Amino acid sequence: MTIPYESRRASGLSPEFALLGLVEIEPAHGYELHQKLHQQLGEIWRASRSQTYNILARLEEQGYIRGRTEAQANRPSRRRFELTSAGRQRLEEWLITPSTPSAHAIRVDFMSRLYFLYQRDPQAALTAASRQAEVVASHLEELKQRQAALDPQMRFNRLGAGLRIRQLTSLLDWLREVGHEIGNGT
Amino acid sequence: MTIPYESRRASGLSPEFALLGLVEIEPAHGYELHQKLHQQLGEIWRASRSQTYNILARLEEQGYIRGRTEAQANRPSRRRFELTSAGRQRLEEWLITPSTPSAHAIRVDFMSRLYFLYQRDPQAALTAASRQAEVVASHLEELKQRQAALDPQMRFNRLGAGLRIRQLTSLLDWLREVGHEIGNGT
DNA sequence: CAGCTTATACTCACTGAGTGACTATTCCGT
DNA sequence: ACGGAATAGTCACTCAGTGAGTATAAGCTG
Numbered sequence: 001m002t003i004p005y006e007s008r009r010a011s012g013l014s015p016e017f018a019l020l021g022l023v024e025i026e027p028a029h030g031y032e033l034h035q036k037l038h039q040q041l042g043e044i045w046r047a048s049r050s051q052t053y054n055i056l057a058r059l060e061e062q063g064y065i066r067g068r069t070e071a072q073a074n075r076p077s078r079r080r081f082e083l084t085s086a087g088r089q090r091l092e093e094w095l096i097t098p099s100t101p102s103a104h105a106i107r108v109d110f111m112s113r114l115y116f117l118y119q120r121d122p123q124a125a126l127t128a129a130s131r132q133a134e135v136v137a138s139h140l141e142e143l144k145q146r147q148a149a150l151d152p153q154m155r156f157n158r159l160g161a162g163l164r165i166r167q168l169t170s171l172l173d174w175l176r177e178v179g180h181e182i183g184n185g186t
Numbered sequence: 187m188t189i190p191y192e193s194r195r196a197s198g199l200s201p202e203f204a205l206l207g208l209v210e211i212e213p214a215h216g217y218e219l220h221q222k223l224h225q226q227l228g229e230i231w232r233a234s235r236s237q238t239y240n241i242l243a244r245l246e247e248q249g250y251i252r253g254r255t256e257a258q259a260n261r262p263s264r265r266r267f268e269l270t271s272a273g274r275q276r277l278e279e280w281l282i283t284p285s286t287p288s289a290h291a292i293r294v295d296f297m298s299r300l301y302f303l304y305q306r307d308p309q310a311a312l313t314a315a316s317r318q319a320e321v322v323a324s325h326l327e328e329l330k331q332r333q334a335a336l337d338p339q340m341r342f343n344r345l346g347a348g349l350r351i352r353q354l355t356s357l358l359d360w361l362r363e364v365g366h367e368i369g370n371g372t
Numbered sequence: 373c374a375g376c377t378t379a380t381a382c383t384c385a386c387t388g389a390g391t392g393a394c395t396a397t398t399c400c401g402t
Numbered sequence: 403a404c405g406g407a408a409t410a411g412t413c414a415c416t417c418a419g420t421g422a423g424t425a426t427a428a429g430c431t432g
Contacts, residue, residue, distance in 0.1 A: 031381050043343040051419055078381055103289050107349050115342045156301045157229035163293050163360050170356040174349050217410050237390055
């Protein structure tokens, strides 16, 4: 059995879905997508240009987007990408699936999801935020129990676990605040 | 001019230095190092066995460690690694250089440093912690200013920046607590 | 108006992170 | 006696991420 990609690499996030989302809003070529990523989600993702192209190439290879070369007079020709139906499906699935409860995943993956959901419907974003908060909260409980069970001798392991717990706690606060902020339109 | 490795990849942390540190304490072979990494720093790093071997291979290629194959009767032969002088130098340098001020770097890179420093001399660990706290604090100020300067229209960029600030703040609290905890020996 | 930088648009070759599957042998428990 | 853990390591792979390079036209500067 082939283990699906998502579970194989819960970390290792890249702006893959953000690019799918941008392409869905409007088909565009790589250079343009890279710019949008920077302007609109620049505090979230920091992909280099070649990284953006890399991801687009992979997405095309995997059949989630399809690019068509457009020749231009007086300019380098370019490839305009659009979603395939597989890509659309993948995007929709991502939009309704909470991120893994790590600080990093929330900051990049969840934030991207929130961005796209909000554009469609602020209410959907609100729902996503509270579902995400639940996932984080339950993971937090789990971590707390695990820490309690850690060998007290393993001091640095405990400290490490303690940091995680703290970070998740402040993450949770933030998630709830985001819910509020979206709720009452600023 | 070649840009040095460290600044090229401030993120992308791997248990590279943790392995150097373990080898310094006691020369060992890969399997053993992997186990120690798990037992002693398992809450911090989660490297697979092959990942550990990968890193060891690279470290050897780069001249930081040197491995000698030991044949064993009735067991697969193994390679015992020890630090080279370049490796020792690299390790010492790492030990006195604060981590980049991101949550992830603190959790893995800084924690590892603290672990090794503490074994040598709790006082050194204390110093490292307060130096690290300074670095984080100053980065935090920078972020706050950058957030204030962000276009308020870019709501999601602001939210993203806000989250970073929160995470860094709780990080800083934790760092100071760690200082205390080390200070009064429990 | 010659010459410089900047913007457009993409390609390539690379190092490094991280995983899973595989090879072999020995020891241990049932 | 026999299956499974433990010991010890290799291999081939995908994905993350960077820097340098290619080519052309628009814009501006002295």
